[in-house]
Amino acid sequence: MTILINSPHEDQSIKSITSLKEYLQKNQKFNPNDPVFLIITTEKPLIKKNDYIPRIIPLPHKLSSTGSKSILLITKDPSTVFRSELSKNPKTQELIKEIYSLKKLKSISRNSKRLKNIFNEFDLILADHRINHFLPDILGTMFYVKHKKVPFTVQLAKPSIIKSIKSKSKLNQINKHKNHDSKVIKLEKCDSNYVLKQLKSIVKNSFFIPNENGNCLSVKIGYLSFTDKKLIENIDATLEYLCTSKFKPVGGLINGLKNIKSLNIKTSESIALPIINTAN
Known part of the structure; x- marks a missing residue:
């Protein structure tokens, strides 16, 4: 199933992407490494209560490589068994820069300067799904307001x-x-290969965090260096995931284009340009 490709909206989408790049080049703001965002405004909020859990959106054209990220993992106490198992796998040992137990994180969070150091030092924070609900109170507004650096939940082993x-x-x-x-x-155990698989999915794909008090989503769908075709295909995959019921309960929250008020693309340096005219 596609939403943009081979539809009446495809031509408008291509025009908007072309205009976006031309606008940035004209104003000397074109940087091929700048991300492109899809801004989705829905008719109503997608959830009734905030859970601060990023939902992964699978993309056909991947965004990043794992080697480009500085990663922190937060685990339940004690962290010894997880640290031991992850260090045995050369790939997870290389990728995960630090492992903190929840107890250690709580101790660090009492010092605002040390907490800010965590924010600045790590590109990506992973959290054991069993302790993720404690983190908004520990990490606070620095990490959670405007979803600046919300931890991604991972399972440290397949349910067994x-x-x-x-x-x-x-x-x-x-x-x-x-x-x-x-x-x-x-069983209390850790599967490093399973952790690695989740980590790759988080880094390479996009994500969204629904808000109980808002009806606007900002989703990274690529970079200015991407061809128009790649951006269109990533936009199409994003809309399919968010609008199609087969992806519920994680996806499928918008339940069709009819529940979208507006759909635009932009960068941090550009105006927003419409992808779909929902009035038609």
Whole structure:
């Protein structure tokens, strides 16, 4: 399914992209490394309550490489098992610059200068999905206002449980330490390859964070160095993901073009130009 490509909107989209680049070149503001944003204004907010969780939008033409990012990972306590496993994999050891436990992060956050250093030092922050809900209060407005540097949630291992343990003595031993009465036991472990897979998806694709009090989304869809065709295909993939119900519950929140008030493209140095005239 496509929304722009081979539709009446495709010509308007190409004209807007061409005009955007011409405007920047004319005003000597054209930088091929500058990102291009798709600005989507919807009829109503997409969620009822903020959760501050970035949703990944898969793009056909990728945005970045993992090697270009300085990455911090925040884990539940203790971080020892996660640090040990991730250090055994040369790729995750190289990519993840620092690993903080939640306890360590709380300690750092008491000093505003140290917290600002984290903000400035790391391009990307990953958070264990089990502790992500604590982070807005710890990191505060510096990271969360206008979604400046909101942590991306990751699972440190694929969900894995023991559904049946035949040895009753072994079950009792595990339950004694884990405080479980059930025979379904969650395992505490870390899968470095699984973490790496999620990390690549975060870095290479785009994302959005819906807001309970607003109806405007800004989504990076490429760079000025991208050809018009690549930008169009990334815009099309973004709209398909946000408007199509098959991508629910993460995507599909807009539920069709009919729920979009306006659709524009811009850079940080340009005016916004319309992609689709929703009045038609």
